Amino acid sequence: MLFSVIGHYSLIVGLFFGLVLVYFSAKNFRNPKQLDTKILSFTFLQFFLVVISFLCLVSSFVISDFSNETVFNNSHTTKPLFYKIAGTWGNHEGSLLLWLLVLTLFILIFLVRTKNQPNKYRILTLVFQQIIIIGFFVFLIKTSNPFNYIYPIPTEGLGLNPILQDPALAIHPPILYLGYVGSSIIFSSVLAATTLNFVSKKWASHIKKWALSSWIFLTLGILLGSIWAYYELGWGGFWFWDPVENVSLMPWLALTTLLHCILVLEKKLILTSWVIILSISTFALSMSGTFLVRSGILNSVHTFANDPERGLFILIFLFSLIFLSLFIFFFFHKTSKNNLVSFFWLSKETAIIINNWFMMYFLSVVLIGTIYPIFLDVLSSQKISVGPPFYHKLIIPFLIPFLLIMAIGPKLKWIKSNLDNRIYLISLLIVSILLSILIVKNFSSNFLINTILISSALYLFFITLRDFFNKKFKNLAQNTAHFGFSLLILSILFNSLFSSEIITNLKVGETYENTKAKIVFESISQKEEKNYKSIIGNFIVQDSKGKIENLSPELRIYNQPNIATSEADIKTTLLSDKFMVINIVQNQDFFNVRYQVKPFMLWIWLSVILISFGGMMSFVKKEYEK
Amino acid sequence: MYGRKVKLRFLFVVLVLITLILTAFLVLKSLEENVVYFQSPSEIKALSELDKKKIRVGGMVKKNSISVNSSEINFIITDFKNEINVIYKGSVPNLFEEEKGVVAEGFLKDRNFFSATKILAKHDENYMPPEVKEALGEK
Numbered sequence: 083m084l085f086s087v088i089g090h091y092s093l094i095v096g097l098f099f100g101l102v103l104v105y106f107s108a109k110n111f112r113n114p115k116q117l118d119t120k121i122l123s124f125t126f127l128q129f130f131l132v133v134i135s136f137l138c139l140v141s142s143f144v145i146s147d148f149s150n151e152t153v154f155n156n157s158h159t160t161k162p163l164f165y166k167i168a169g170t171w172g173n174h175e176g177s178l179l180l181w182l183l184v185l186t187l188f189i190l191i192f193l194v195r196t197k198n199q200p201n202k203y204r205i206l207t208l209v210f211q212q213i214i215i216i217g218f219f220v221f222l223i224k225t226s227n228p229f230n231y232i233y234p235i236p237t238e239g240l241g242l243n244p245i246l247q248d249p250a251l252a253i254h255p256p257i258l259y260l261g262y263v264g265s266s267i268i269f270s271s272v273l274a275a276t277t278l279n280f281v282s283k284k285w286a287s288h289i290k291k292w293a294l295s296s297w298i299f300l301t302l303g304i305l306l307g308s309i310w311a312y313y314e315l316g317w318g319g320f321w322f323w324d325p326v327e328n329v330s331l332m333p334w335l336a337l338t339t340l341l342h343c344i345l346v347l348e349k350k351l352i353l354t355s356w357v358i359i360l361s362i363s364t365f366a367l368s369m370s371g372t373f374l375v376r377s378g379i380l381n382s383v384h385t386f387a388n389d390p391e392r393g394l395f396i397l398i399f400l401f402s403l404i405f406l407s408l409f410i411f412f413f414f415h416k417t418s419k420n421n422l423v424s425f426f427w428l429s430k431e432t433a434i435i436i437n438n439w440f441m442m443y444f445l446s447v448v449l450i451g452t453i454y455p456i457f458l459d460v461l462s463s464q465k466i467s468v469g470p471p472f473y474h475k476l477i478i479p480f481l482i483p484f485l486l487i488m489a490i491g492p493k494l495k496w497i498k499s500n501l502d503n504r505i506y507l508i509s510l511l512i513v514s515i516l517l518s519i520l521i522v523k524n525f526s527s528n529f530l531i532n533t534i535l536i537s538s539a540l541y542l543f544f545i546t547l548r549d550f551f552n553k554k555f556k557n558l559a560q561n562t563a564h565f566g567f568s569l570l571i572l573s574i575l576f577n578s579l580f581s582s583e584i585i586t587n588l589k590v591g592e593t594y595e596n597t598k599a600k601i602v603f604e605s606i607s608q609k610e611e612k613n614y615k616s617i618i619g620n621f622i623v624q625d626s627k628g629k630i631e632n633l634s635p636e637l638r639i640y641n642q643p644n645i646a647t648s649e650a651d652i653k654t655t656l657l658s659d660k661f662m663v664i665n666i667v668q669n670q671d672f673f674n675v676r677y678q679v680k681p682f683m684l685w686i687w688l689s690v691i692l693i694s695f696g697g698m699m700s701f702v703k704k705e706y707e708k
Numbered sequence: 709m710y711g712r713k714v715k716l717r718f719l720f721v722v723l724v725l726i727t728l729i730l731t732a733f734l735v736l737k738s739l740e741e742n743v744v745y746f747q748s749p750s751e752i753k754a755l756s757e758l759d760k761k762k763i764r765v766g767g768m769v770k771k772n773s774i775s776v777n778s779s780e781i782n783f784i785i786t787d788f789k790n791e792i793n794v795i796y797k798g799s800v801p802n803l804f805e806e807e808k809g810v811v812a813e814g815f816l817k818d819r820n821f822f823s824a825t826k827i828l829a830k831h832d833e834n835y836m837p838p839e840v841k842e843a844l845g846e847k
Contacts (some may be wrong), residue, residue: 316799316801316802317799439727443727443731446731446735447731447735450735450739451739454739464745465745465746465764466743466744466745466746467743467744467746467764468739468742468743468744469742469744471741471742472738472739472742472743475738475742476734476735476738585797585798585799586778586779587776587777587778587779587780587781588778592778594778645802645803646802646803647802648802663799665799665800665801665802665804667774667776667781667800667804668774668804668805668806670774670775670776672776672777672778674776674781674799674800675799676799
């Protein structure tokens, strides 16, 4: 009770401080010799208040204070402490509070870390960021207050959706939000820089760090969500092209493009308008990501029952932000005239621009696939869904030139270049093609496209691998990330080509056998935990080589809410995963069994970690050089 | 020099246009081929012609209709006006239960039989797919 009161009033005071900050900034802006110390202290106070408010919500969850509506809806006394805490952001209200927390944290860090930048620019960035922050404060207090009371006070809560009671998903939202919200700083700073005509090489190298850090978090956040979907949803895949997944992929694509453009901008003052547009779209996509997931508009397997009215607020807010930024872009942005653009077709920037093109294409494909069903529903009330074939067909063919340019591009110099070592580049290409023919040979369907795809991925793989040992080639961070990407594509390709699956219904004691494997359903055992009961199936699987593996997938039946979840049993080795999941079919003795052998699963995760590690290296390197 | 710049701009605009047109063309064409329509059992009954394309059927799983053997799961989807038999080989989601909402994806064999290739999972016990809610009307 007490915590709710403190939390609620901290939010209101925080909103008030936001308005105070805008006022002080306006005053300071006219006389920008020195940054008003009041600005810094109020920013800190605002952050501090949101921290208090957030901690109050966490405490309400920890002590199971069911007079708080959010806690009542999403918690239960028997839940383990870890999930009580994680439950704080496992719901709409709490996750928005987390957004706000990160928003205020980032602007504080921004102000502290930009002492050597012009004050006008710092103040203006603060103002734009405060507009976003105030918007979120109002949204939180008006439509989704995490501190609403219920009276009479219920004795027990409704519990957290069991599918969310998982370590990966407990840390997934905070990591993802760090990435999403990081783009808000880029957004504010771009708007400020455009207004002041400050978009310069110096600005680029400073904003690059922000782009890098949010890119790293976004990458890791998507990875966590994907790993969770792999073992929790029981489909044995890692990406389903589901709308909710797509909305996190879209900002990632935009941000990756932005990152590369900033690199170009840092070296040569070109592409400024492009950088501005990309920054705006990255943030717009991040925000609409939150909006689409939380509003319940998307028809997705991940959708949780939700209140669509909240969506309207975010939508209006989002559109006014986009309108504001477009206004600034068109009226303040001046293309520098004295900078003559001289393009030569064979140069690093051309390679980057071409791949930017492809990234934008991928982005539009994902965007259309995600929102087209919504539009069609609104316009003609026809219900449709767009599945994986759509995305595969449109994206995969274009990966081939994309990968090749990714391999060659970094070899080129800025402005104008020749291809050195042509013989070595061509011989590596031939090796890759031969190798992929060998790999795909036994696989009959789609021989041509698979061979070309694998060759181009292998090509990137070999080139980046060799560059690790090339002393002349210094850009280790970029090379690591690109190497990781080639590894990711290769693992995904091998994974989809060589996966095998058996689905059958078995009773206890029965055996399933085909040419590939023999599955024996030995027995079931039961286990009772604090907040769930579990049924464990014990299986013995023998593959065609006679290798025996014990797998014991689990079926959990949670008591509050009363939901069953399947916990897959996964035996991971370096080269492949053995994956088994069971499900009970109502009123029947049969268990629905799904057994999959998934090669290179581990490498998909590892390569994404490697990609983000490349980002981290670049982040640290810049620090170091300064 | 000025002429070169104009030429470059022109080339750029042309490239943008070509990409846009190409993208639009590719996307629309493959949308046409890969979109999956949603239909309720009543809508299927009313079909004048059977579609060969993949569709989704949604409604409630009828009480006492689930039966399982070692290779198949059979059940009936109903929207309380009409119903359709579903034959399914594959794995079922956790929330697949009688008298709960379900969405099945697959192909129509005739107006009474549907061969499903996928049954969609939902995360939330109270959640009902919007299509199902609509298909069931006020129920």
